[in-house]
Amino acid sequence: MSDLGIVISLEGSPSTAQFSFVIDPKNGNGVRKGQYIQTKSEDGVLFGYVNEIVRANRYFERAESIAEYERMGKIEHNFPVSSWEYMIAEVRILGTYNEGRISRSSIPPYPGSKVAEADEDMLRKFLGFDENTGLEIGNLLHHELKAKLNLTKLLQKHLAILAMSGAGKSHLMSVLIEELLERNKESGRVAVVVIDIHGEYSGFRHDKNYGTKTKVVEGKSISFPFRKLSPNTISEWFPEMSIAGKSLLSKIIKEMKREAKDARKDFTLKDLNERLNTYPAKENIKDPIRRVMGELRGIHLITRRENPKLRDDVKAGNMLVFDLSDLDNMKKKRMIVSYIAKALFNLRKKEKIPPFLLVVEEAHNFATEKMDKYSNISKSIIEKIAREGRKFGACLCLISQRPVNLSTTALSQCNTHIILRVTNPNDLQHIGESSEGIDGRMLRSITSLQVGEGIIVGEAVKCPIFVGIRDRKSKKREKGRPLEQQALDFEETNEKKSRDVEAFL
Ligand SMILES: Nc1ncnc2c1ncn2[C@@H]1O[C@H](COP(=O)(O)OP(=O)(O)OP(=O)(O)O)[C@@H](O)[C@H]1O
Ligand SMILES: [Mg+2]
Incomplete structure (x- = not known):
């Protein structure tokens, strides 16, 4: 492993919380913000991640000299400016690793210590990934390392996926569903129940790998006795x-x-x-x-009929999708969610169904923070599962693009948060307050995440991590055709109709 740089001595650094290193001009080219690195201290191997990178060059420090040099001709023709350029990486220390044990760092590294890329094996242990049976949601950003999250840690104390519209929440959920449906019996598999507001998960039914494990029930056909x-x-x-x-x-x-x-x-x-x-x-x-x-x-x-029969249709390693995209009535949707969540929780308490994950898309509409007249319909049961579900293997995944409107009680019980791109300052502030372990700098970087990138904080990981969500393997249902295509289809259909009418006359 090549050295990325050397720890430097600055005012107040290295400390037990942070240090900086000057990046090696030859080997350190690939150092990126968010990358994990390691160095040594008396206590063992010290792990940290690059919080910020600063570029410096003495030649460009003083405005008046730059102006003067430029008058004499191009500055780089007269001075060796490029050889005076250097970069400093600021590192936040995460802990110390010593013979398989992770502890808080209690002593800083020496100035002059070598900094190297983090060893992947150690990193895996350090971040708490589950190499054998973890759910593979993608890669640790800037590393080849697969982010495999332990099932219990991710779901038992509930999961929240928060991001603005179009940031990839449903994509991430589909990836998680693939991982859940692919699990074998021995690794322990849960039943997945999805409240699908836009009909995005019904594509699984037509997929060659997941089709047999998926049942979709359309909103209009749902009925309870x-x-x-x-x-x-x-x-x-x-x-x-x-x-x-x-x-x-x-x-x-x-x-x-x-x-x-x-x-x-x-x-x-x-x-x-x-x-x-x-x-x-x-x-x-x-x-x-x-x-x-x-x-x-x-x-x-x-009605008299029960559709679906939760007791039979909620099966380990299988998915039951409630496709509510054909319903307009919000109250009816809330009633459905209320009924299903209550029934699932009761059946699970009596061990009539396997441990389950209830996925609620647009969760802010079903567990709303602001009390309006009908918001309690489904809110109370969602909050109840959030509070008590862990004892019974009743897990929640709340997905929302408006975390500000999501019940604080429910959100605070979600012990893992996966946050994708968010730009709205109110939502950002709310996320900062409700997600433990996110610091101000991390919060700011949420606004610059790309589609498909996210931060995981909480129970599922030992410290907050940045991930690139993998591609999905399953069939995606095309919901939004491009506007041009829709407009063209409309005009062509109309033209055809009038041609038909003319031909008929
Ligand atoms: N990790 C990814 N890799 C590749 N494509 C992605 C990824 N994440 C999202 N996308 C694509 O970005 C688009 C938006 O994603 P998605 O529908 O999941 O967003 P969303 O957050 O659920 O939006 P909404 O709030 O409207 O429900 C989709 O076309 C999806 O395929
Ligand atoms: Mg979505």
């Missing part, structure tokens, strides 16, 4: 009901559930309405219940 709704859920869905209304409804439903269980039969919304009509209660309490039940019927979510 009435008997599976708890009075509590209905109260959450219709917060406008009075307390008296809620408690009467709850009483009737509990009665009907008991009877149905004894008689081993089902009951429907219609049965409830009939019971309500004859129930001894005041009409002014019954009326709002009738209105709510009418609205529930109008939403076309509650």
